[in-house]
Amino acid sequence: MAPSLSDLYQILRLPRISNVDIENRCVIGRSSSDNGFLHLAISASDISTYVLTPSPKLVWSYSLSPSIIVKQLTVLESNNKVYFAASLYNSDTKKHALKIVVNDSLLAPKASDDQSQSADQEVKVVDVEFSQEIKSISFSKNEKLIYLLMASGEISSYTFNINDAESSFIQPVSQCKVSNNNKSTMCYHKYISNIDGSGSNSAAVNNNDGFFLTVNQRQNKNLSSTIIMLHNGEMSELTNNSSISTGNAKNEEFAFTYNSGILYVIAIKAKTLDLYAIASGSLIKQLSLKPLFDLISTKQQITEFTRKNTGMVSPSDNRVLINLHHTIFLINTKFETVLSDYQLSADKPEDDIAGCLLLDIGEVKGTSSKSYATSLNLLMLHNNDKNYTFHNLAVDVGNNSLVESLGKGIEVYCEKSGVSPTQEKSKVDNLVVEYLITEKNLCQKKQEFGVKNKPESEKVQAFIDSLTGLSKSHKSMEFDLEFINFVKHKSYKLDKIKDIYSQISDLASSGEVFTDVRHENDAIYGFVLKETSANKDYRLSNKMFQIILDLIFSTTNKDGEFTYKLKNKKFVPKLGLIYLINSNLFPLSYSCNGLLKKFKSEPIILNTIISNYDLQISVEDILLLLCDISQDANTNVAALNSNKWLETDDVEDVEMEVDEKPESTVANKELELLFKKLIRMLLNTKAETQIVKTVKTLLNSSAKEHELFNENFEKLIYNIVNLNYGIKLLNLVIDGIGILNFKFNNDADKMTELIKYAGFKIREVMKFEPIEEVLDEIILACDAKLERSRHADLKSKMKNKKKNSKKVDNRPIVSTNNVTSNSVVDGPKIVSVKNNKVDEKLNAIVGFEGGFSQDEKYGDKIPPYSIERLINL
Template identity: 25%
Template sequence: MAPSLSDLYPLVSLPRITDLDLCHQVVIPTITSTNTTHIDIGISKSIISSYILKPTPKLVWSFPLSPSTIVECMDVQETDGNSTDFVKTYVVGTTERKNYKALIIKRHNDTADHFEIKLDSKVKGVKLSKCGKFVYAILVNGGLKLLKINDDNLEDVSLDLQLKSGNELVYYKFISNHDFKYDNDLLLTIESNERSLVYKLTSLNYEKSFEINQFSHFAECQSIFTYQSGILYEFNIDKLEISSRSIIDFKVLKSIKVDSIIDAPTKSINDYSIICPSDERLLLSWKSKLYLINFKFQSLLDTYTRLDKIYIKQVVDVKGSSTNTSSTFAIYLHYNARKKNTSLNIINVNTGINSLSECLGKSIVKRKNDSEFKGLTNVIDDSFDKESTKVSKELKEIYDELVELKEKKNINKWELIVVPYLKNKSWSSIKKTLAKGTPAEEFSVFEVENDRVIDPHFISKVLSLIFDEQLDFIPEYTLIYLLTHPLFTYEHTKGLLSLFTQLDKPRLLRQAIITCPNLSIEEISLQLNNDNLEIFQDVITRLTNEFSVNQITHQLNDILQSKQNNLNLETILNNLIKLNNNQSWYLIQSIIDVGGLFNWSMNTVNNLIEIIEDKLASIMANNYNLTLTNQAILINEPIRKLNKNKKSGKKTTEKSTNIIELNNEIQQQQLNSILSIQNNAGKKLKDDGIEISKRIPNYSIEKLIL
């Protein structure tokens, strides 16, 4: 499934908190599993609360706060009490005017006990120890407190790892899973002073906590941070640059620029947020946009946009190395400027599997010279530089020739150049062919083993020549080949299917639907209106292979609400019923979800009822036959006694083997006698399940002889 961002549902609407920035209004503890059924939320000047997520979000517990209490941080730990009482421990760092506190709440089903301790500095982070008897509290000045949880109070244990005075904590992360030789949890902190950033890694071992390493460097710019699997990611707001650092020595490993996707950057640090859902995948929010970025391949995987400001608060970590470990969800705040309210929302995130193929055509790196091409040759060749320069000049010459042919509208000569060259034919032999005026070869497709390795920029420039504003030059052989090429650029896929539909090019349309990479779900979904059933089948195949039901449903809903909506759900549903296969049923649920239960004609409803009744009859018939088969085998399972007249001289092992073989043969004969009844049904249905059930009638109708 392709990497994507798709809005799921709103979780809660927040009270109006006018004197707090969006990023400070809500605190959410770390969520450890994508299968969680509940979520805990700390809402400043309101409540500490717990919500269930399924089947619909619902408040199940709350603890009130005073109107002046700001929630700075929170951690939650679930423990089993006695057989009738459930215990959940909340530790919350709060600020109430100039009073700084650590608050403990022990929740017993519907009741809660609480107690607190005053501290001399603002608490920015808290962490319950694994045993649940201690709390680590990181202060705004970088100091570390160890608090012991007693029955009815908090005790300040003698531990204080405060750094130099004047430092201010800008980021912290409690790390439980790491590759260090220490078995303890780690604390990663970043503090700032007037001229530098101080990176610090501490081993947490109760009273014996100690510093592992520390690093500082000059930095006057604003930065925000996130952490994943031993790597610290730093987003420099002034430079619009993301850097990665290993927490072993805090040296920069790699940096990428994101100025190509942030077109009008602001200097306010609260306009940005960054979080890492899996290795080398980042979620970056800026104003009303949320970006999914692949750091390794410097690619923009997907973009999600709301009308007003959004801010990412939490994401569930996943491995992101396979399709089974790439789906997760994130929680973000959304401020609606028109209604002047803030809501907490959940969004589906598919991180992808961190492969090059899913990043092709999505680069965020700006090309320095748009008119130059790179010559890609064999790196083992001793004359690599010479060959690379030669190929670069060759590509420039070919492109100039294509520009001239485009102006002359000479499609035949164009076709003699592009595909043959990409098929590894030499430029010199192509020029000889052009002089002869040979007709162009017909349709060819990309073959990874045989075709030329080419600069992606060359493919992009060729596509730009074809898809200009005039649209009177359509070299079909070239397009068929390029639509199968993995380097078909993302920017040229926007509106591609609609264009081929308008130009009445069904061959190009089908080829694009089946093989063109980087097609968006919106682009494909708009083709569900196509009257050609073959093309319609191609569309639903592409949709079901690459996108989930939730993604398809959300996209169809967005299209219906847009001004350019031209989808006819009734027609789409009837076409799906006509196809009546697994892929069509995969989409039927999305169509019904979007269209509602009461917006269909009686003819459509009756068609659905007929198919569903046939499927139910098939299930019942198969269930009867399966029960009969199991019972027949179980009744005849005891091994029949062997003939007493068998020779007694046979070995015990031979007897055992003969018994097993004889029993297996008997069972196979019994099963064959059950399954060999002829099909007396007349009409054949498309559904294989129904057809099988007709071949094996119910035992209540026909007699079986074993």
């Protein structure tokens, strides 16, 4: 996806208090585990935990005194316990303190779904007073120590044990004073779990409890940075850079952030962004932000930029988010480009926003299609009611490629977006004239037709009423027309929607709907799929979003379990559904409830669901649809039952072609592309253990809705082999349930044929894995199963033949551990033999002559072969 900033939504409104600035209003406690919790500490309110999906919900809170100001929060999640360590300041007593709150049941399974838990009954608390502010807090890896960074630069470590009021304690272990912070002020600090480019490979550096990075500003305005390593309760300085920057302007102010060994520094007065390597303190590069500052100053009439209206965070390597007076820019520092921007005042009147603080952002790699999405947490102060609101902004950082930065240089961006003051004044004058003319014409029309202006609520109600009527009459195209025109502020005619539907039908019939490549001239791509949640779209509220869904889906509640289905199969508004499914407001309860099966007959919607990994489609739904497709694909099972090569009595005469591959058995291109895309979705987004567990459950289930899976599982396996796609899934199934536990395991011929058919893929499957482990399992399994069927007959035939030949012990010794010098395969040895005759016979069976040379790799030369023949040679 292209880099973007989108979908700002409010999580909560903070309680109103006075005399607390925005920087001390709220802090986020980010834990090492990614379990979907949001931990917050709100001054004069509480320490609380929220879940954000499918909608924000408070799950736990611990109340704080109205006089408490929160400075820092660190969270440790371990053994179903959650440790909240908070740095607090009491505005009444003027004292600083460390408070540790332990919740024993937040991560434990709940017997009921209460909105929040009682803090008084389920927490243990320890308070320790300090003479100065605690700037940063960190737990050790063994979870027995806690490190504190003080405002003076002193770092202390403590042991702690929190059980009950009598046995709880926190005791000092050691302390360290940063050497370069005399007569200086700490202006930035950050705890870092790992440091890139530290320049040390010692065991202490690689096996530590993390690092504290501090930046101090001296009286001469010079900046200095220090890295302190934390290790088993001891602290030591790794680097001490006496001067990393000098402000050129008088009373210079700075904004800081850190990512991947780079310290980013904005000199606000100088309007520059400096990048420093923290290991050496050397300047990597300097970017001029003057065009951006001037652009915001011109457009929003800002006379001065300070630390209060300028902020910065870094979501990924070479990318930073910079806030300049309510406008957020995503900047690539490597190519010096503006990848995207977001104006907070676009959602609210500009004079309503009094302040904005970028609190925290989840860090991602940002180098592939799987590591681009994250979210920014920010705090906003409103002028009208002086309230603070906590918001979340979706961020796509891109993949750090040159392609996504082309034509987006900082100066080029500002030239496209900016206007001079003269142009601005002229533009305003023109708008005033246009407004007066419009108002005059509107008044005339009111007099002529008696029409009154509708308020926003009436427009929304009229929109909902129109959709309701179209839903009842099952008019899908008209529904799409009304929906798209309202949400995307368009004025399309019905012919436009019909043309889109026609293109959808053409794509579906050709199978191209399931391809991942789209073109700018593709009307569907440009109309809906390219940007479904642009900043200019109408903002649908949660309630309005649910009303629209209820017009399409019906809900059934059975014993507390909700199921959803289409109200009428004839009413499927394709464009509206694509927009709704791609929205972050789309409920996960819908996507986890057979969403794929509902739209099996609508390829364009099905492709949208499969392409959106955020929907969290269940493994069961994916597997059920794969089996359903395998049934529709009309797999040619008869071709697998020919067994002609089993009719010969002479093993030596069996010929198998190494490069021979079976033809695809899927009936048409559309189903084949869908089959492969579902396989990719399954293997890329789901854990291997989860896939194996679900397959076992479905095969052993007697539920009516799972009958299809049992009936078509055989065809699913054949399609994986025949299409030469998804061999990893086949490997997982075999590892999880055993090849002899398939539904068709009683038919020895089919088993042998399946092994033969899978044979030509052995070298690909085992290219990066020890082949002897797989063969051990297959040989033992086949030996146990086939011995009760065809195995005895084949052995008898072989014995009769040996009576007429010379009595030479030419049986191979099957072994995966101890092998002789006459091994057939170099590398991991599969079979060893006693004489050259059997060696030649085995080579004839596996389909090639000459064996292996010593320098050949086993993964490149293993041809198709029959495990049954290998055992009974």
